[in-house]
Amino acid sequence: MKKTIILSALAALVVSSHAADTSVQAQIDELKSKIEALQKAQNEQMSKQAVQVSKTETTRVDELEDRIDKVETASMVNKINWGVDFRTRVDSFKRTAADGTQSSNNDVWSNRLRLNMSSVITDDMKFTGRVVMYKNWADSYAYPYSGMDPMQGRRPSDSSIFVDRAYVDWTVLKGQVPLALTIGRQPSSDGPSHQFKDNTVRKSTYSALSFDGGADGVVATVGLSKITSIPDMALRLGYGKGYQQNTGASYVGASGGIADTKVVGAFLDAGLGIAGSLAQISAVKATNVVSNTPPTTLGVSTNANIGDVSLYTAMVEFTNLANSNLDLFAHYAMSVSSPNGVTSAYGPYNMGLLTNTIGDTAEKKGHAYWVGGRYTFENTMLNNPRVGLEYNHGSQNWFSFTQGSNDVTNKLATRGNATEAYYIQPINRYAYLRAGAQIINYDYSGSGMQIGAPTVMAAGMPTELNKLTNYYLLFNVSY
């Protein structure tokens, strides 16, 4: 009985245990199912969220791309980048004539506005231009020599706008010996080493002792630094015109017997292995230079071809030499004028190439040199001001192409001696004041002019300028 009870109990226990196992398993299975369902639901939820985030991010990226597209389009449509260079200047001139007569004008004010343009056309082509207005205050009188191409926009005139430069640089060949063509109205003004006084960087191809003014032409630049390992070495060959006969309404017709003035030149640039250094040698010939004398009172042209001029120039300059805050430069040039014997009538005078004698074909050689330096004071409170000193000397027959000099005195054409000292006070990154003094002593007449024989200053020359002093103050902003 007892055995039966025990067996029954055991059986019940087994059944009970089996039933419990079954129940637990069922619960486990149920839990498993629920967990799987939860995981599936969670995965679906996460997928939905991921899709939602991805859609949101995609939308944001699309929006950003749309905005960037608009900015890019505006940038591409605005093809020209503009810059402003504005100057107001007051000069005090004192003039002493060869006969001792003195005159002065202590209060000559002028404004000059330059609008600079640049545009990157393609990877190998860019455009650079500049338009200028330069006038004396309250003066609407056009500068009488505005018709002379190199001087347009370079001397105070009326409110007219002149194109000072407009050219395209086209890199025709790249590689070890790159070749670029510069076509148009050249960067031929305010060149080395004027940038020290103008508180800027190099603004022209050519030494300012020999060339300063507007010029139209084509220049080929061959880069030689890669094959020579000489930094910044380049050979330039240029062709331009100093005068082109205006045939009026007809593009083909009589030239009035006057040939175009053609100018060819070769220029070799190189660095000297010192940071900020530049050296240049050049040889230029201008054929059939014109007299540019005014017409007679009856309006008859007196203009004539009067000969050829050759210029040979060498220069060297150092910017911030050895991090010393000192800039130095030296230029030397020789001019060879070859008159052809032709003269133009100018009042009672016969005007030939550096001669007043009809039939004179004797060569006239002249030379000039220009040296100077500028020092920058490290003074943060005063924005690092600068002082500069320049001196140039020209011989009796010195003649160059600086008629378009932005300096109204055209001091580098002096047949005599000129000294200039200046102080630059920066106001901020873009603006500065400059105060300066020029003292020019003319030993010979006609400085800067190709016509008439330069003669020693004498008391019997009342209209000839013997000495000029100029004190000036200018405000300049370039942005």
Add this chain to the structure above:
Amino acid sequence: MKSALITLCSLMVLSTSVFAASGKDLAKTLKLDASSKAIKQWEKVFEKPDKMASMGIDKLSDGDQNALKGYLTSHAADSDHPEAAGL
């Protein structure tokens, strides 16, 4: 003796300045194109340590950083550029 010392010190200072890395060389080493940014943008780079680190500028000495900054700002996209035929 005194003048010799002064001369020697001057030469040391001069040689240091002559042979210090130029900003241009540093920019080339770090593969930085000055014309890729405007002046103000370059100045902002030098105000942000993380930007400087991303360009490798943080590893330079103070003197080299100043030289690099001077070069980049003076040759930035909106800086005063030299002009000459073919340049």
